[in-house]
Amino acid sequence: MFDLHLFISAVFGWPLFEGAIVTVLLCAAVQLTSLLIGLGTASLSTSPRWWVRKVVAAYVWLFRGTPALLVLLFVWNGLPQMFAIFRAAWFSPFLAAYIALTLIQVAYVTEILRSAYGAVGSGQREGAQALGLRRWHVFFYVVLPQALRIATPALVNELISLLKTTSLATVISLTELMTVSSLAIATSFKFLEWYTAVLVYYLAMVAVLTIVQAHVERLLSKGHSR
Amino acid sequence: MSMAIELKDVEKWYGAFHALKGIDLSVRKGERVVVCGPSGSGKSTMIRCVNGLEKHTAGKILVDGVEVTTDTRRIDAIRTEVGMVFQHFNLFPHMTVLENCTLALRLIRRMARADAEARAMSFLERVHIPEQVHKYPIQLSGGQQQRVAIARALCMGPQAMLFDEPTSALDPEMVKEVLDTMIALAEDGMTMICVTHEMSFARRVADRIIFMDAGRILEEGTAEQMFRDPAHERTRLFFSQVSH
Numbered sequence: 001m002f003d004l005h006l007f008i009s010a011v012f013g014w015p016l017f018e019g020a021i022v023t024v025l026l027c028a029a030v031q032l033t034s035l036l037i038g039l040g041t042a043s044l045s046t047s048p049r050w051w052v053r054k055v056v057a058a059y060v061w062l063f064r065g066t067p068a069l070l071v072l073l074f075v076w077n078g079l080p081q082m083f084a085i086f087r088a089a090w091f092s093p094f095l096a097a098y099i100a101l102t103l104i105q106v107a108y109v110t111e112i113l114r115s116a117y118g119a120v121g122s123g124q125r126e127g128a129q130a131l132g133l134r135r136w137h138v139f140f141y142v143v144l145p146q147a148l149r150i151a152t153p154a155l156v157n158e159l160i161s162l163l164k165t166t167s168l169a170t171v172i173s174l175t176e177l178m179t180v181s182s183l184a185i186a187t188s189f190k191f192l193e194w195y196t197a198v199l200v201y202y203l204a205m206v207a208v209l210t211i212v213q214a215h216v217e218r219l220l221s222k223g224h225s226r
Numbered sequence: 227m228s229m230a231i232e233l234k235d236v237e238k239w240y241g242a243f244h245a246l247k248g249i250d251l252s253v254r255k256g257e258r259v260v261v262c263g264p265s266g267s268g269k270s271t272m273i274r275c276v277n278g279l280e281k282h283t284a285g286k287i288l289v290d291g292v293e294v295t296t297d298t299r300r301i302d303a304i305r306t307e308v309g310m311v312f313q314h315f316n317l318f319p320h321m322t323v324l325e326n327c328t329l330a331l332r333l334i335r336r337m338a339r340a341d342a343e344a345r346a347m348s349f350l351e352r353v354h355i356p357e358q359v360h361k362y363p364i365q366l367s368g369g370q371q372q373r374v375a376i377a378r379a380l381c382m383g384p385q386a387m388l389f390d391e392p393t394s395a396l397d398p399e400m401v402k403e404v405l406d407t408m409i410a411l412a413e414d415g416m417t418m419i420c421v422t423h424e425m426s427f428a429r430r431v432a433d434r435i436i437f438m439d440a441g442r443i444l445e446e447g448t449a450e451q452m453f454r455d456p457a458h459e460r461t462r463l464f465f466s467q468v469s470h
Contacts, residue, residue, distance in 0.1 A: 126279055127316025127375075131330040131382060132306035135298065141329060145320050223319045223362030 003193050010184070010197035019180035020201050023166050026094065026176065030101045031159050037102075038109030039144070045114045056110065063107035068100070068165050075100040076172040093174035101165065108158050116151035117143060149220035156213040160206055177201055229288070230255045230386050230417040231276055231308075236285035238271055238441075245271045246282070247441040253386070253419060258412050260428040260449075261421045263438035264464060269421040272438070273388045276419070277301075277308045290385055306334060309379030313391040315371045317363040317378070323350065324359040327378045334382070349377040353407050369400030373407050386417035393424055423468050425453070437461045 010016055045056040063071070076096040080086040120143050128138040167178040181194040188194075231253040238246035246268045253259050261269045274280040275287060278294050278301040287294040289304045317326050327346035331337045337345070350356055353373035355366075363371050372392055379387060389408065393401045405427050412418055412431040422428070428435055429449045436446045437456070445457050456462045 123312060123314050123316040124318065127312060127318070129279065130277060130305055130310040130312075130316075131378070132302045132304075132334050133330055134302055134333075137333050141333070142318055146318075149320070220320075223321065223364060225364070 003190060006188075006190055007193040007197055010181075010194055011200055015180045015184065016177065016197055016201060019175060019177040020205070022094065022174065023163070023176045023201075024205065026097055026101070026166050026169070026174075027159070027163050029098055030105050030162060033098075033102050034105035034109045035155075037106050038113050041106060041110040042113035042117055043139075045110060046117065060107045060110055063104045064111075066104070068104055069168050069171065071100045071104055072097060072168055072172055075103075093169065093172045096172055097166065097169040097174050101162065101169075104165075105158070105162055109155065112151050112154045112158065113147065116147035116154075119150050120146045145220065149217070149224070152213065152217050152220060156209060156216075160209055163205060163209070164202065228255055229253065230257070230290060231419065232286075232288040233272070233276070234286040234288075236272070236275060236287060237283045238268070238275060238280065239283045245441055246275070249285070249441075249443060251436065251443065253417060255385075255417055256415045257433050258416075258418045258431050259420070259434050259436060260432040261419060261436045261438060262423060262428070262464065262468075263436075263444075267438040268441040269438050270390050273310075273390055273419055273421055276388060277305050277310055279310075302334075306330075306382045307385045308388060309382060309384035309386070310388045311372070311375050311379055311390065311392045313395050315363070315368075315375045315395075317371055317375055319363055322360050322362055323355065323366070323374050326363070326374060327381050330378075331381055346377070346381055349380045350374070352380070352410075353377045354403075367400060368396045369403045372396065372400075372404045376404075376407055376411070380411075386419070387411065389418065389420040389422065391421050391423075393422065425449075425465075425468060429453070437464065439464075 041056055041059070044052050045060075047053055047056075076093065079096075080091065124142055124146065125138055128142040133141070166176055169176055170178040170182060173179065177198050181198045185191055185194050229252050231251075233249050233251040236246055236249040237244075249268075249272055251259075251272075261272070263269050271280055275282045276289065276294070278296075281296060282294075289308055292300065292304060294301065294304060318329070321329065324343060324346055327350065328337075328339070328342040331342035331345060332339065335342075347356065347359065350359055353376055355370060355373055355377065358366055358370065363374065366374065376392075392408070393404050396404065401424065405424055408418075408420070408427065409431055418431075420427070420432075432449055434446055435449055435452045437444050437452065437458075439460055445452075445461055447456075452461065453465055456465065
């Protein structure tokens with residue numbers, strides 16, 4: 001029935017490990033880029049200029065509304081059809097997945113950070129401004145550290161969701177975890193052993209993220225408990 | 227006599243609401259002015275216009291001869307000259323007491339850490355908080371937090387201080403320690419504009435009391451004049467209702 005030997009060799013074998021490395025790298029790259037862009041777009045979403053707010057809102061609407069699978073296929077198949085430069089060899093499945101998932105992730109991170117900025121009371125900004133601190137001082141030293149503390153659980157949630165969404169990149173032949181297991185199953189027909197092995201990888205990665213979350217929250221909650 | 231703060235015919239509109247209606251006020255260097263009036267009369271709005279936390283709609287505001295405009299460089303410079311203390315303290319919860327006090331010194335005055343900490347310590351000692359400097363604001367009582375907020379503002383070496391109801395969010399037994407700190411500051415010759423209903427404080431330190439109603443300065447005078455013999459019925463009614 002269940003080939004324990006195969007399962008163990010799948011978990012500890014190179015193919016899945018390599019697939020996991022691709023998954024982790026993709027995830028890390030997407031989340032870091034989205035955070036950096038999101039810090040700015042979240043600020044823009046409360047801009048005094050109405051058209052700036054509209055542009056950000058339209059972006060968020062577009063990429064929260066489009067299924068990840070569709071965005072992946074659009075970027076991988078659609079972009080080369082539109083622009084010649086995407087037909088070159090450098091446009092790899094990894095790059096396509098990075099672009100597609102970042103487009104989506106930015107939309108979610110923007111919303112999370114926008115609400116977190118708003119949750120930092122106006123008194124904090126005024127207290128900082130009244131000392132003569134410049135705008136970027138107020139943002140980076142006073143608002144951002146407090147906003148990140150508020151946003152951390154939601155951001156880790158989004159990261160875990162992203163980790164699993166990367167499995168969709170199997171449709172554009174990125175050799176991440178799911179693709180590796182599908183290839184192995186195609187030749188062995190051992191569904192259960194490979195699926196379980198992949199499950200172990202995803203659960204282990206989420207476990208690590210959960211621990212990281214607890215540490216980050218503790219780090220950022222200084223001064224919030226007596 | 228040189229004027230520290232001057233407001234000339236200052237108007238403020240919030241949409242259709244007329245919050246300040248032609249405010250004229252001159253505060254001399256070293257003068258202590260207490261501003262009273264019913265809630266919604268424009269007291270807070272007026273002092274928040276002085277350091278540009280609110281933009282006045284019309285009129286002129288001068289701080290030490292420099293006009294308050296929307297130019298951010300100039301406003302930032304004016305704010306280092308005019309300290310402000312808020313009703314809800316507005317200390318930064320993620321920073322220790324000492325970090326709260328040294329942040330602006332390090333970023334704006336570009337002081338070395340040791341120098342900034344030494345300066346902050348001298349002011350924290352003045353407000354009697356030297357033992358708690360490594361604690362976070364939440365670990366302090368309300369009165370202690372407000373004294374830290376005063377020290378934080380003083381660190382920048384302001385020419386004048388604005389107080390926006392500094393004791394109204396405090397438990398009664400903590401009001402005195404904050405008022406004592408403010409009295410000590412007044413006795414050192416600091417120019418002050420205080421929005422407060424603490425009449426004992428007004429009586430003790432105010433050179434002048436301003437009474438505001440519905441966006442106007444209705445009348446002004448010394449504490450004795452205002453308490454004993456106000457010109458307006460509205461003023462008399464107000465002072466008869468606040469304890470002093």
